[in-house]
Amino acid sequence: MTDFDLVGELECVWEVQAICGEGPLWIEAEQSLYFVDIDGQKLHCYEETSNARRSIELEEKTGWVLPRCNHNDFVAGCESGVYFMDKSSGKMTFVMNPEPDQVENRFNDGKCDREGRIWAGRSHAPETKATGCLFRIDPDLSHSSWDGPYICPNGPAISPDDSTLYHVDTFGGTVWAFDKHPDGTISNRREFARLDSKKEGFPDGLTVDNENRVWLAHWGGSRITCFSQQGERLGLVELPVPQVTSCTFGGPDL
Template identity: 35%
Template sequence: MSVDLQCVVKTRAVLGESVLWHPGECRIYWLDLKAPAVHIYDPATGAAESWRPELGTPMGTLVRARDGFVLSGREGVFKLDMASRRLTRWVDPNDRQEITMFNDGKVDRQGRLWLCTSDVQETEPLGGIYRLDADGHSVIQDRGSACGNGPAFSRDGRILYFADTMMRKVYAYDLDPASGRIGERREFVTFPEAEGMPDGMTVDADDHVWICQWGGAGVSRFTPAGKLDFKLELPCPLVTSCAFAGDDLDTLYVTTATVDMDQAALAQFPLAGGLFAARTGHRGLPEPVFGVG
């Protein structure tokens, strides 16, 4: 497969994450969890800008909401008005704030936000999966991961995919769209050590799952049965999140990181920490908006 891959913004992010497409603005948003920073990129003009909110590190995830954005961080979940750069503290679903932190998150097909937490040291299985509804009500759905990542949802919204990064596993849960309840988890994919660890992910229009590989220098596409279909190779090892963007949702944007890379590694991978864009021949699905279902 011929792929057009470019590094479109050379940010040298410490921990790039949570990339998303805003169709109304035709712009890409993503985070540097460790800076912390919100980055914005306009594919039409190539213009890029950054904003550093006054928050502790690391931040967690950024999603579109009915009236702006929702941003999670160590201090809880905030509503964000990007036009005024104004953060408003909203709720804090994390019932283990002293020992866990928000990491990745995604909105399901019914407009509910699913947030993953991780052990602060990313060593003990203390993290969980929380469902946050538009009224601020939250429910803990599962526990037992040292570093929770993903998540992503099948095309019909009936499967939740979740990465237990430190265990190198991605699980699938049956999801009841009406109630928001999930069933027992089952193993979807296990990554061999040479392929790194699973991180952020997205689902395309063919219902295939694209999974970023921390330490694996790429994004792999899997069939709904968990069979490897294709790997997009990137010129840097720490690959963190991905999302389809553009009017036709035919460009895959990918974030990367430089955290813990020494000077030799940075010299070897000069594009590490950048934002990449790839035309893979596949199209994505529109990402739902929090509170709109």
């Protein structure tokens, strides 16, 4: 396995000093990258064209933000549930909590499929109990639990054809793959990849490119590994930071 040839050099465009940066989201219409600092309770935005940067204080720990269809704001997965978030001010409006009895759980990472369903993990904030799971939140705000229990679920990511869902058990060192069906159900849970945590760190966030390759961030591993659709390691990108939490694609050529 070799390093990938990159177009240009690795470049740090913003030394934001996040405590726990997560949930990178590229908004094509704005040519902007949004991401959260979970423990720092901030939403950051980097505008690629102008190199402008701005940060917004948030009311509570937030694991992910996703754009709302036909709205100029976000849906956000937070410590106490799901909120609508004004992306300019950070003002949040409570929507729902899928598990009000699990007061130590919080949203950690989430993605949206082509039908508008949000797939998101709820993790145990102190990271000592396996009370977390993978939730599906439908456009009508109904919700269901699909996989668990986990201490810290991560990912998820969905293949371009919407037929495969990838989900991460961070403390278990495993990336799982599921068959994803048009009705929003998943089945055929199988091991896609496994990391040796002592040598490679822990699997964290991931994304899938248009050639069905899976790109996995290594928390404590200073790298991103690229896998084929079959789980074969194709290469890696080494990074000059220890805690790589997630990755995404963006830019004018996307």
